[in-house]
Amino acid sequence: MHRYRSHTCAELRKSDVGETVRLSGWVHRVRDHGGLLFIDLRDHYGITQIVADPDSPSFGTAETVRGEWVIRVDGAVKARTDETVNPNLPTGEVEIFAREIEVLSQAKELPLPVFGEPDYPEDIRLKYRFLDLRRETLHRNIVARTNIIADMRKRMGEAGFTEFSTPILTASSPEGARDFLVPSRLHEGKFYALPQAPQIYKQLIMVSGFDRYFQIAPCFRDEDPRADRLPGEFYQLDLEMSFVEQDEVFSTMEPIMRGVFEAFANGKPVTPEFRRIPYDEAILKYGTDKPDLRNPIIMQDVSEHFRSSGFRVFANILESDPNGAVWAIPATGGGSRAFCDRMNSWAQGEGQPGLGYIFWREEGGKVEGAGPIAKNIGEEPTEAIRLQLGLKPGDACFFAAGDPKKFSAFAGGARTRVGEDLDLVDRDRFELAWIVDFPFYEWNEDEKRIDFGHNPFTMPQGGLGALENEEPLAIKAFQYDLVCNGFEIASGGIRNHLPEVMVKAFGIVGFPPEVVEERFGGLYRAFQYGAPPHGGMAAGIDRIVMLLVGAKNLREVTMFPMNQQAQDLLMGAPSEASPQQLRELHLRLAPPKQG
Numbered sequence: 001m002h003r004y005r006s007h008t009c010a011e012l013r014k015s016d017v018g019e020t021v022r023l024s025g026w027v028h029r030v031r032d033h034g035g036l037l038f039i040d041l042r043d044h045y046g047i048t049q050i051v052a053d054p055d056s057p058s059f060g061t062a063e064t065v066r067g068e069w070v071i072r073v074d075g076a077v078k079a080r081t082d083e084t085v086n087p088n089l090p091t092g093e094v095e096i097f098a099r100e101i102e103v104l105s106q107a108k109e110l111p112l113p114v115f116g117e118p119d120y121p122e123d124i125r126l127k128y129r130f131l132d133l134r135r136e137t138l139h140r141n142i143v144a145r146t147n148i149i150a151d152m153r154k155r156m157g158e159a160g161f162t163e164f165s166t167p168i169l170t171a172s173s174p175e176g177a178r179d180f181l182v183p184s185r186l187h188e189g190k191f192y193a194l195p196q197a198p199q200i201y202k203q204l205i206m207v208s209g210f211d212r213y214f215q216i217a218p219c220f221r222d223e224d225p226r227a228d229r230l231p232g233e234f235y236q237l238d239l240e241m242s243f244v245e246q247d248e249v250f251s252t253m254e255p256i257m258r259g260v261f262e263a264f265a266n267g268k269p270v271t272p273e274f275r276r277i278p279y280d281e282a283i284l285k286y287g288t289d290k291p292d293l294r295n296p297i298i299m300q301d302v303s304e305h306f307r308s309s310g311f312r313v314f315a316n317i318l319e320s321d322p323n324g325a326v327w328a329i330p331a332t333g334g335g336s337r338a339f340c341d342r343m344n345s346w347a348q349g350e351g352q353p354g355l356g357y358i359f360w361r362e363e364g365g366k367v368e369g370a371g372p373i374a375k376n377i378g379e380e381p382t383e384a385i386r387l388q389l390g391l392k393p394g395d396a397c398f399f400a401a402g403d404p405k406k407f408s409a410f411a412g413g414a415r416t417r418v419g420e421d422l423d424l425v426d427r428d429r430f431e432l433a434w435i436v437d438f439p440f441y442e443w444n445e446d447e448k449r450i451d452f453g454h455n456p457f458t459m460p461q462g463g464l465g466a467l468e469n470e471e472p473l474a475i476k477a478f479q480y481d482l483v484c485n486g487f488e489i490a491s492g493g494i495r496n497h498l499p500e501v502m503v504k505a506f507g508i509v510g511f512p513p514e515v516v517e518e519r520f521g522g523l524y525r526a527f528q529y530g531a532p533p534h535g536g537m538a539a540g541i542d543r544i545v546m547l548l549v550g551a552k553n554l555r556e557v558t559m560f561p562m563n564q565q566a567q568d569l570l571m572g573a574p575s576e577a578s579p580q581q582l583r584e585l586h587l588r589l590a591p592p593k594q595g
Contacts, residue, residue: 010046058101068107166201178222194220206534214239231566240536287412292486293431295419311376334396335359359396440477458493492537499527
């Protein structure tokens with residue numbers, strides 16, 4: 001017999017009754033039933049119940065074991081009685097009568113519980129992550145992550161993609177975040193950068209003549225804490241295709257992404273066909289470029305009902321600001337003053353002066369609007385708003401006014417809040433859609449200049465002609481995101497593959513040709529020697545796994561994450577370097593002066 005086990009702790013069934021077996025694992029818990037000891041033995045695969053009675057030679061050892069000790073058990077498989085069968089366990093019809101127990105390893109008193117799913121301080125959980133990972137839910141999430149990645153790899157291979165690895169030590173690139181820098185020992189005063197994404201390398205792979213590339217790529221960004229991204233490091237399904245247009249990327253990747261979701265959705269429905277929503281439409285209807293389409297609320301522009309109206313706050317905005325608009329956020333079932341007051345309080349908590357509203361009720365067979373705005377604009381505009389939004393008695397709507405570029409995010413937040421508070425969101429499905437036609441450029445208000453709106457290596461719609469003849473902020477990009485349930489889960493685009501377009505695009509944001517050639521020399525040179533039209537995307541693995549397993553936090557789907565301060569509490573990173581290490585790297589520390 002094997003030194004440690006003949007079976008795993010999830011393997012034995014009623015058909016094994018009578019066999020002598022050997023199991024090894026962790027003591028999940030011990031129960032004393034009047035002298036009869038029951039030990040739940042756990043390994044990676046599952047749990048099996050061990051029984052030790054006073055007549056067994058193993059009983060003395062069984063009395064000493066404690067939770068999370070590692071033991072080996074030899075014994076006979078016996079059937080449980082009908083009243084003791086545990087239907088919640090795959091092994092619930094059998095138990096092992098222990099003949100011999102060997103303690104392989106003892107455990108000290110645990111700094112956090114492993115049994116059950118208690119809410120425990122995160123710093124303790126991360127410092128003792130090896131214990132935290134023994135918890136059933138977290139353990140299951142990590143296994144699910146592995147299976148999801150394996151499924152992605154299989155589907156990508158079946159679609160004709162080949163997996164290639166790209167360098168981890170590379171040069172700095174303009175991906176929109178700070179690089180992690182690695183000092184060079186051999187080249188004094190110079191630094192490598194950890195890749196924010198394999199963007200340039202995957203484009204070079206296309207120039208090199210490989211047709212369809214992918215990899216499960218680690219990406220590194222020295223960002224401040226964000227709720228939707230782990231600090232420091234994350235993983236993405238990175239891919240690129242040659243000789244494709246946008247529609248072909250969609251038709252190739254949509255079945256793959258839908259298939260991954262369907263395979264791990266546990267029966268929840270997945271969008272049968274992904275909608276394509278232009279960026280401008282997404283902002284108007286949902287207030288965000290990553291809308292949760294399970295929320296049925298669609299915002300509308302209702303500016304015309306307020307022009308020259310008695311509600312001077314909105315009328316003045318429309319008269320004085322050429323970009324001014326009034327958007328309505330319909331709230332089906334929200335037609336009570338109490339709910340409207342709660343939303344108004346929420347808006348004030350968001351730093352707004354308030355949130356105007358109208359709610360409708362039926363009195364004497366007549367539908368009428370109520371609230372300060374309804375009184376100011378009068379009966380006819382109030383009814384016109386109701387009809388435009390398709391609302392009924394018992395419904396309400398809220399309003400946001402000003403320059404949409406400044407209030408759209410707030411309006412989108414109000415839409416989300418209304419949908420959640422009125423329980424309008426269908427939480428038991430996965431709703432995916434493509435967001436397309438992103439702005440190629442955006443205005444950087446802080447630095448008073450034009451900047452890239454998204455990926456600087458994307459092809460502008462209209463190509464070189466658009467860059468030369470159109471107003472930069474009006475140019476759209478062949479850029480797209482894939483969103484699911486309010487999260488951006490993938491981003492991509494058709495790439496610029498022409499050197500003259502690259503130079504012109506960067507020139508508009510202030511990069512002269514010599515700087516482009518210096519900073520992006522590899523890609524720029526490659527474009528001189530025959531580059532195919534190409535495009536691709538990158539899907540965020542951490543977010544996809546989080547959605548599929550129903551986790552609330554990205555750290556619940558990552559094996560060894562950092563905390564929100566970008567510290568690895570388990571390994572003690574970041575840590576100080578020794579004087580010798582600093583000398584070898586030609587570095588001297590210059591900490592900021594205190595006070």
